[in-house]
Amino acid sequence: MAPASRLWDSPSGYGSVTRALHWGMAALFAWQFAGALLHLLADKTAIERFFWNTHFSVGFTLWLLVLVRGAWGLANLRRRPAHEGSARMARAAKAGHLALYALMVAVPSLAILRAVGGTRGFTVYGIQLSAPRQAAIPALTAPGNALHSLLGWVLLALVVGHVVMALYHARVRRDGTLERMTRGALAP
Numbered sequence: 668m669a670p671a672s673r674l675w676d677s678p679s680g681y682g683s684v685t686r687a688l689h690w691g692m693a694a695l696f697a698w699q700f701a702g703a704l705l706h707l708l709a710d711k712t713a714i715e716r717f718f719w720n721t722h723f724s725v726g727f728t729l730w731l732l733v734l735v736r737g738a739w740g741l742a743n744l745r746r747r748p749a750h751e752g753s754a755r756m757a758r759a760a761k762a763g764h765l766a767l768y769a770l771m772v773a774v775p776s777l778a779i780l781r782a783v784g785g786t787r788g789f790t791v792y793g794i795q796l797s798a799p800r801q802a803a804i805p806a807l808t809a810p811g812n813a814l815h816s817l818l819g820w821v822l823l824a825l826v827v828g829h830v831v832m833a834l835y836h837a838r839v840r841r842d843g844t845l846e847r848m849t850r851g852a853l854a855p
């Protein structure tokens with residue numbers, strides 16, 4: 668088992684829990700967005716059905732994981748590495764991360780509320796979490812109908828921006844930002 672110090676974040680890098688959450692969720696988001704793009708562009712094809720069949724269950728898993736990640740992030744807030752670059756770049760990075768977290772919570776929450784308030788019920792991994800109802804509850808379904816897809820695409824745009832900035836730090840500035848999330852803390 669990793670020593671406790673490697674589990675937690677430190678100013679020189681992220682610990683193993685943060686890195687596992689970051690890269691595990693990145694893989695699940697890649698899967699989720701591949702399914703969403705296929706749903707938009709190749710509806711009712713075999714490959715679309717293969718990905719889209721998992722949309723509710725993977726989305727629900729991401730919702731649980733982001734809550735765990737948010738709580739872990741708050742517990743590690745004072746230990747985390749400072750942002751690299753000018754004060755303006757650091758402020759932009761902070762705002763970008765806050766927006767990412769807000770959307771990672773809002774996008775699945777809106778869909779889950781809509782599913783719970785809708786007529787079809789809500790089932791994940793074959794387990795029914797909410798039974799079908801005779802009539803939908805508009806207060807639960809309307810926000811998801813209006814915003815789930817739209818904010819889902821905004822989240823994808825932010826994720827793309829996040830990846831571009833990570834590569835900018837790695838390839839142009841070479842300031843160790845990406846390594847802190849891949850390799851973790853540097854040896855003292």
Ligand code: HEM
Nearest residue numbers: 699703706707723726727729775778779782815816819820
């Ligand atoms: C972080 C997790 C999620 C992401 C990033 C996400 C993303 C998206 C995106 C981008 C679309 C638009 C697809 C299109 O335009 O064809 C979409 C549609 C949809 N999503 Fe999600 N989703 C997530 C979680 C969920 C969950 C948990 C549910 C169910 C409870 C769900 C149910 C749906 C449904 C029914 C649609 C099609 C109807 C609509 O356009 O709103 N999603 N999702």
